[in-house]
Amino acid sequence: MKGWLITNAFLHTHKFTEIHLWLTEAAKKVGVELIVKTNAEVLVKLDSDFNTVKEVNSDDNPDFVLFWDKDVRLAQYLEMKGFRVFNSSKGIAVCDDKSLTHLYLQGAGIVMPKxxxxxxxxxxxxxxxxxxxxxxxxxxxxxxxxxxxxxxxxxxxxxxxxxxxxxxxxxxxxxxxxxxxxxIPSSKGKDLRLQVVGNQVVAAMYRYSEDGDFRANITNGGKMKPYEPNQKQIDLAIKCCKVLGLDFAGVDILFGKNMEPLVCEVNSNAHFKNIYDCTGINVADSILAYIIKRICIGCK
Ligand SMILES: Nc1ncnc2c1ncn2[C@@H]1O[C@H](COP(=O)(O)OP(=O)(O)O)[C@@H](O)[C@H]1O
Ligand SMILES: [Mg+2]
Structure with missing residues (x-):
């Protein structure tokens, strides 16, 4: 099986290249050839002969596209060409814009801060x-x-x-x-990150800041601990992914006044290095296993 890993041509920080490496390594382990292509290599080309049947040169056609970028025009183009894109262009677009995320989640009755x-x-x-x-x-x-x-x-x-x-x-x-x-004062400087893959929470961590900052992000100096989420937190994370049509995502959850979970945001391309360091769970492996399962169901 062959896939493309779409990355951004203009983002070269270690944080991103590391994730790309993890994904290609995870693919290798399960016998999938995952070829890195940047959004500057695969351009959106539209004309009157636009062919909705798959791309470019047939030898190079992937069985799936793992889209680790926010270039949603390209993601949509690849979908129009008939490729199965993980996550979908719509899922990525709605997560990228926090206001759209909240609009869609509110529409499904999901609880969030005002x-x-x-x-x-x-x-x-x-x-x-x-x-x-x-x-x-x-x-x-x-x-x-x-x-x-x-x-x-x-x-x-x-x-x-x-x-x-x-x-x-x-x-x-x-x-x-x-x-x-x-x-949400009850969540000041603390939150949860639940990593969902294919309607299952595969890893979770509690994040907290020790320097008085209200934000618990690790990149912002937060600390982390493995966490066993309760059923309400699990249900919330999975429902968010279902509503937004996501195959996988990192869902950030705040603690409400009575410890009820409130959705903070949903990340379609969540970095998973920290959650690995925290829990030892390699989310890249879960993502690849999920993709193989989906593609094989699609083949039958
Ligand atoms: N309404 C809120 N009340 C309290 N803390 C919040 C609230 N919204 C966000 N935070 C804190 O700020 C952090 C960053 O917010 P988030 O919406 O997840 O943005 P980012 O995409 O930058 O991670 C969260 O992880 C949480 O710790
Ligand atoms: Mg966040």
Whole structure:
């Protein structure tokens, strides 16, 4: 069996290349040839002769595509060509944008912190009027969490303590899509990461910060411990993946007032090095085993 591992041509940090290596190693172990292709090698080419039957040169045709990138146009193109893409273009797109994730999950009745999406503006205009912030202040009490809709590792997530900080941070983020969210004090500096593959939680960890930061991300200095999730937490993580149509994902869960699980965000391309260091579970192996199973079902 042969697959393509689609990666981003312009991201070269160790964090990403390491994940690519883990995936190709996991493939090797189960006899799958996983060929790395970047999004600059496989371009989206559209014309009047567009052929929806598979690609390019037939020898090179993969049996599946493992899409470890956010280039959702390319993912959709490959789907149009008839390839089975893991995760789907829609799943990746909805997870990439935190506001869309919340919209879809709310639509399925999944519990989350109260969330208000900033009105959209244009890059060349930005917010020339911040009056809408008075609604945010009325609906949410300080401190308020602000998240850029596109961000990761806790780096685009902020906590503002008062009106002035709210205005300053909103103006600073400018035209980038963002959302405002109720701060969950019972989850300050701690959360859960549940890794789901094929409707099963395969690994879980508890993350906590020791330096007073409200964010528990490991990249942001958080610590981690293996964790045995309860049924409610498992059900929530699996339901999120079902609703968003994800084959696998890292689901971040907050602890509500009465310890009830609240969804924080869903990562379609979750890094799994930390969860391996924490639990010894290699998520790459689970992903490859799942893909083989899906492809083989598809073959019959
Ligand atoms: N509403 C919230 N209340 C309390 N803590 C939060 C809230 N939202 C996020 N956090 C903390 O911030 C971290 C980063 O937020 P998250 O939405 O997961 O963004 P990222 O994509 O950067 O990981 C979470 O892991 C959690 O520890
Ligand atoms: Mg997160």
């Amino acid at each position: 969330t208000i999406v900033a009105p959209m503006t244009f890059t060349n205009i930005g917010y020339n009027n911040l009056d809408f912030l008075s609604q945010i202040e009325k609906e949410l009490s300080f401190p308020i969490v602000i998240k850029e809709c596109f961000g990761s590792f806790g780096q685009q997530v902020y906590l503002v303590a008062n009106k002035q900080e709210l205005r300053t941070k909103t103006a600073e983020i400018g035209a980038k899509p963002m959302l405002f969210q109720e701060f």
